[in-house]
Amino acid sequence: MKLLDTLHRWTGGLIGLVLALLGLSGTILLYEHLWIAVPGTGDPLRGDLSTVAATTERLMVLPGAQGIIYADDRFGLHQLRFGEGAGAYANQSGELVTRWVSQRERPELWIFDFHHHLFAGDSGEWVIGIAGLCGLFFVISGVILWWRTRRTFQLRLWPKRMSRPAIVMHHRDLGIVAAPLLLLSVVTGTMMIFRPFALGMVAPFGPVAETAKALDPPKYKGGPLTDKPDYTAMLTEARRRFPDAEFRILSLPRKPGDPINIRMKQPAEWLPNGRTTLAFDAATGELLGARDALKLAPGAQAFNMAFPIHASKVGGWAWRIALTVSGLAMTMLGSLAVWSFWFKRPKPAKRVVKKAAFAAT
Incomplete structure (x- = not known):
């Protein structure tokens, strides 16, 4: 259990910021159709x-x-x-209402590019895919680690104090509440990056070879x-x-x-x-x-449902709100994990050297 705790903390300290930014950008994209200011x-x-x-x-x-x-x-x-x-x-009559020469001119486009590629094309996709697998590990290991401290559960939207113990307790308790939504977000997002992972997830729906052929x-x-x-x-x-x-x-x-x-x-x-x-x-x-x-093939049809679930293209406002909770929880969990790991680490105890007392002769 100590090894699992160490892996959870170190991986969170190294990859938590990426997950936090993905959670924040994904939450913003859930509402892009509402804030694009174009006639x-x-x-x-x-x-x-x-x-x-x-x-x-x-x-x-x-x-x-x-x-x-x-x-x-x-x-x-x-x-x-x-x-x-x-x-x-x-517009739908064929009249241009706005143009751009670079996606950097349109916030909805560069946020989308960041969320899907980290502005780095295929290399960025690999980083996101690895972060997704780490996120899957976080959810599973976090549930296991929380079980030991379940009797101290207290749901708070924000840590009671910005001390390391308070942040860790908040992290565990918020994580267990958000775990089902986080698991779904991480799994569906990683499916779109790593084809072998996706094939494994939809394997119950049909033969993997048949699904792979249908997806090509x-x-x-x-x-x-x-x-x-x-x-x-x-x-x-x-x-x-x-x-x-x-x-x-x-x-x-x-x-x-x-x-x-x-x-x-x-x-x-x-x-x-x-x-x-x-x-x-x-x-x-x-x-x-x-x-x-x-x-x-049924497996391919199941795979095609991953993005609509991940991006709230189905389920109406109820599902969009649920994914908003998931995205904000990932943002908070990832950022506070990095903060507590790198800036609130306990200071090593000072070694006290005792001087020998010599009796006066």
Whole structure:
């Protein structure tokens, strides 16, 4: 038990600040649709084919346009993507309302990048994934360590004093209350980073090999991108294939031979941008293949639920409030763990050297 306690304290002291910042940034992102100050964010969704097609044709002719994330019920603007982090918001009539040349100009974008990549791309994802595994260890080991002190349980939102013993007691008692939510947040977040971990978590839903194959996107080969793609025809075919689905993302090829991809969300899908996909030849507009997310392997469908749970894209306000509690608890637990470990460590006891007393002769 002493070894477990030592590992818990040292790991928390080293990685606690990362977890605290992830908890804080994640909590802020839960409410991004409310604080983005751009005209049109609250516009009602106009998802009919004619409106979406006309807007797409208008936006995709802009120089450098690489794709569109379409408006939805929560956010009433389309997000147009350009290269090197540039982008724009456009209303559902195709009129630009704001542009940026770097994601640093938009707080919702750089906070998202920090939360998912720590501003360091794939390397940052690895750090976050490792922090997630450490968070899983914290929750499990914390429950075990708390059990010894369960009789002294007192729920406080803040430590009684900013002394190390008071912080440790608060840390244990707050941690045990928040443990179920923290466990769910950490597990779903780590699933999106480490594929082997994710496959292990969804293994009860079906064979791992079948799930892994279903999660890999199909590969298609087509011609070079034409100067004037017929987006209306592609969107029309997509709506014909999936009449009840919403248009979510249109992406141009990243390299010659790649297709134009359209992602849609069917009503039964939890993932906000859906996993129902269609691939069109970039040269001819011919449909190369379509994938129904509701017909994927059960394990893949279970994996697709991780992000909506993690980011409160399902469950309404009740679940968003629960995740807010989880995020703030992670922020407090991580920051106070670092504070108590590095700045409130007990001072080593001074050695008292006793002088020998000599009797007077």
